[in-house]
Amino acid sequence: MSLAQKTTATELKSTVEDIQLEIVQRICFLDYPPGEQLKEAELAAEFGVSRTPIRDAISRISHLGLVETRNGVGTVVVALSAEQIRHVYEMRLEIAALIGTMSPCTITETDCEMGRTLLQEAKALRTDFGPRQYIEINHRLHVLITSLIGNGTLRSFWWQTYCQAASTWYRQSNQRGSEMAQALVAELSDINTALELGDVAAIGYIQRTHIGYGYQRIKTHLLAN
Amino acid sequence: MSLAQKTTATELKSTVEDIQLEIVQRICFLDYPPGEQLKEAELAAEFGVSRTPIRDAISRISHLGLVETRNGVGTVVVALSAEQIRHVYEMRLEIAALIGTMSPCTITETDCEMGRTLLQEAKALRTDFGPRQYIEINHRLHVLITSLIGNGTLRSFWWQTYCQAASTWYRQSNQRGSEMAQALVAELSDINTALELGDVAAIGYIQRTHIGYGYQRIKTHLLAN
DNA sequence: GACTCGTTAGGTGTATACAGCTATCCGTAT
DNA sequence: ATACGGATAGCTGTATACACCTAACGAGTC
CATH class of the missing domain: 1.20.120.530 (GntR ligand-binding domain-like)
Incomplete structure (x- = not known):
């Protein structure tokens, strides 16, 4: 059942790595321009998974300096100085x-x-x-x-x-x-x-x-x- | 109560970044030699937090190539070829x-x-x-x-x-x-x-x-x- | 005795509930 | 009219329960 739910989502199979690559590409391609706010709940719904893998992916991306996460506020795509x-x-x-x-x-x-x-x-x-x-x-x-x-x-x-x-x-x-x-x-x-x-x-x-x-x-x- | 539990643990305040730096240092210092298995539950108990932040830290470290995580098996410190x-x-x-x-x-x-x-x-x-x-x-x-x-x-x-x-x-x-x-x-x-x-x-x-x-x-x- | 297969213990992967933080809005007092 | 303060909505951070995967062990069979 949950598997059927996954396959009906946009992606066929979504591991954390796939999600990370997809988000990074969206940042590179300016689908997410600097200043854009990434909401974990939204992405979770889009990829058909819970917030946990999304958080994992975003956490790695933030370590690369492409996004910045602040508690209580959200995650935004950074504009490099x-x-x-x-x-x-x-x-x-x-x-x-x-x-x-x-x-x-x-x-x-x-x-x-x-x-x-x-x-x-x-x-x-x-x-x-x-x-x-x-x-x-x-x-x-x-x-x-x-x-x-x-x-x-x-x-x-x-x-x-x-x-x-x-x-x-x-x-x-x-x-x-x-x-x-x-x-x-x-x-x-x-x-x-x-x-x-x-x-x-x-x-x-x-x-x-x-x-x-x-x-x-x-x-x-x-x-x- | 849970706060008291935290302070009695080895660390005063443990964010994900602190945990990551500590684990990386242990790998660099050979406290965790190549082949050593890192168990999320153990580390969670040691740092006085749940598995979630530990997983987060390990996930980032694995992205740096210092450890490798396989589902159902565990996380091991990699020996570079x-x-x-x-x-x-x-x-x-x-x-x-x-x-x-x-x-x-x-x-x-x-x-x-x-x-x-x-x-x-x-x-x-x-x-x-x-x-x-x-x-x-x-x-x-x-x-x-x-x-x-x-x-x-x-x-x-x-x-x-x-x-x-x-x-x-x-x-x-x-x-x-x-x-x-x-x-x-x-x-x-x-x-x-x-x-x-x-x-x-x-x-x-x-x-x-x-x-x-x-x-x-x-x-x-x-x-x- | 050796091999096969079911069982089980112990790990990671995921979902979910809740706690905590922050910015915003609105009512109130000055 | 304005400035201050508290309620509130919405986000991230964390804890926990459960599903799933893997390797190892042991009983059964050839």
Whole structure:
């Protein structure tokens, strides 16, 4: 009975980890913008579980610094301060170069194909821009690049900083869409070249380069306010 | 009544964060060696709380990779594989150099005094070695160095890798005590020089150097088995 | 004697009830 | 009109009961 109730809910099977990933993705994708209040009871109803697993998931997320929970008030998605954004980006600039130097994985044909697909979609984005598509293409690119990192510790750090930077970064796609689509096409072109040559080190440096560009855009258009 | 019960327990006030830090420290200090089973009910009784906050704390720790929980079996402290140790150490070698280059804090007289105290204790350790003292001095040194890191993201990463490396590292202090005491005195001498000169960048490079030495010891005496 | 299967003890995973905290609203006194 | 204070609604934090899963033990059988 309770099982039937679960299957009729939106998700087929929801462990704590699944819930955590889903909520983190919603934060990254700006479905939950900074300032949004997360209510445990609401999420519990949506996922078809009790508050307990939801609390567990939120607790872990708060430890990553993406949300903040205060007793009696609620859980809100945090807006990173200018200084925090600076720290995250400076860190990403440093570790990007390590992607290719520390235990890189070998690039497969599947990876190349994914790169080509993403490039095509990005090109289509130039003429018909949508913030949501921009975010999703970037996200899949990040999944791809992360999968090429052989060092588990670095992979974890890379992903953490991505999640922390994502919401700030993607916020710009509402305003400066075409500019960012152009940049994404350029980035993916470079990435594809490196993929074809099987050069993971190059991918790391390309990332470093474009993180620098993105950081510059953020400093100019967001932090200047 | 329940409040009196709490105060009579070992801790005065136990929030989830306190419990988490305490358990992590016990893992780092080898009070819970790899393979040790953590029982939620036991810990709940010890800390004078219910299983709920204990579960919360353990859940976060498992997300850091220090323990592993399996349904119906229990929670055990994980022994990092040789590859994982390699990954953690390679990462520490890379980020150590960043300590002084990314938003370093200014060194205070209090910091210098702590450095002198630690050096004295380390010197005493050479003639009368105790694994526990060795671990505690190192731990306090790490707290000191971490406090000099201005970039919050780097500070977090530095602390994470420390916790992951600690149990493997400290395991050697049971066998190769005097050698490690000598190395600790040498490290603290270098650190003190840098502290007096207010040179945080130097501290980063000193760390890098001695992490390399420690990694070498681990590769020779632990991973060779 | 060895193997199989049912039983059981002991752990984690989840649901739920309740306690505690906080911000807000409203009535009252100044 | 305004400022203060208490009631209240709604949230998180905690305790507890129960469901479920797993491994180990022992009786029964070949």
